[in-house]
Amino acid sequence: MDRFKNKIALITGSSQGIGAACALRLAKDGCDIILNGHKFDERGEKLIADIKDLGRRVTFLEADLSKANAAIKLINDAVEVFGHLDILVNNAGVEKNACFWEVTEEDYDLIMNTNLKGVFFGIQSFVNYCRKNKLPGTVINMSSVHEEIAFPNFAAYCASKGGLMMLTRNLASELAQFNIRINNVAPGAVATPINRDLLDNKEQLEKVLQNIPLKRMGKPEEVAAVVAFLASDDAAYVTGSTYYVDGGLTYHYEEQ
Ligand code: NAI
Incomplete structure (x- = not known):
């Protein structure tokens, strides 16, 4: 399939899990790919090989997206790699399990900075690039069902994804004039490393599955x-x- 002929996509946090699946799927559909993570390692190496096997161009850019400056620089660097950038998938995200009254400022900052602040300034940088060059653009934010429903013991995570919901709604209005579309994807329970504890706990996993009408975890694909x-x-x-x-x-x- 070549519905992304001549298109370049940047997928953040794409060494593993949902981000890696997005990179592979967009590559299968004809897109050239820029991968990102904190650090390049063997997971990135394997993904690069797989994407090259699909006949697509691919590179990996390191950046810690909990920092606004790094998010801005990543967009600028991504534009340089293949000469343009069409699709931004803000996938990188973190969560921490702690009851509300025990959340530390450090964990709060890590979650909000990664899931919301880095995304905010990454999109801002992408929008500045699109406006300057009079190019259309597409942004997809990896949100969560917890932009909508409560998740006890994950208050900061829910606040970050709820913020992402309003950011997307707001920017859709503000950016339509530049032909930039922005949407959220909200996964439920997907089998990735972020859910390692759940996947290792049979009893807890059974409870979660009982609450899902399709009675199974989702796949990254x-x-x-x-x-x-x-x-x-x-x-x-x-x-x-x-x-x-x-x-x-x-x-x-x-x-009941
Ligand atoms: P994961 O933990 O397997 O992958 C997240 C990736 O983001 C990792 O490669 C990690 O290194 C990267 N990352 C984290 N902080 C980063 C930073 N500061 N800079 C650069 N990269 C960073 O998790 P998964 O499940 O693939 O999650 C991807 C997204 O989907 C996240 O935003 C998560 O909140 C969201 N999500 C996942 C669900 C699930 O059930 N797996 C459910 C709902 C949402």
Whole structure:
């Protein structure tokens, strides 16, 4: 498939999990790829080989996206790599499990800075690039079902993803005039390293699955498929939305 012919995508936090699946899916659909993570390692090496096997150009840029300056620089560097940038997937994210009254300022800052502040300034840098060069653009933010539903013991995470929801809605209005679309993808429970504790705890996992109408965890590839749709011209009239990829979890209500 070549629905992304001549398109370049940057996917943040793409060494593993959902980000890696997005990179592979966009590459399969014809996109050249810029990967990102804190540090380049063997996961990045493997992904680069897989993407090259698909016949696409690919590179890896290191950046710690909890810092606004690094997020801004990453966009500038990404533009330099292949000469332009069309699609920005803000996927990097972190969560920490702690009851509200024990959350430290350090953990709060890490979560908000990575999930919201870095994303905010990365998008700002991308928008400045698009405006300066009079180019259209597409932004997809990896949010979570927890932009909408509560998650006890993850207050800072929920606040960051709730903030991302309003950022996307706001920017859809503000950026439409520049032909820049922006949407959120909100995964439910997806089998990735971020959920290692849950996947290792059979009892807890069973409880989680009971609450999901489709009765299973999602696969990273199933999230990536929705990202690819939103990044493509098939979604030309979609902006300011959140697409849930959650097996029905968000609006599920079970009578007791
Ligand atoms: P993951 O932990 O497997 O991958 C996250 C990636 O982001 C890692 O490669 C990590 O190194 C990178 N990252 C974290 N902080 C970074 C920073 N400061 N700078 C650069 N890279 C950084 O997690 P997963 O599951 O693939 O999550 C991806 C996104 O999807 C996150 O935003 C997460 O909040 C969201 N999400 C995941 C769900 C799940 O069930 N797996 C559910 C809902 C949302």
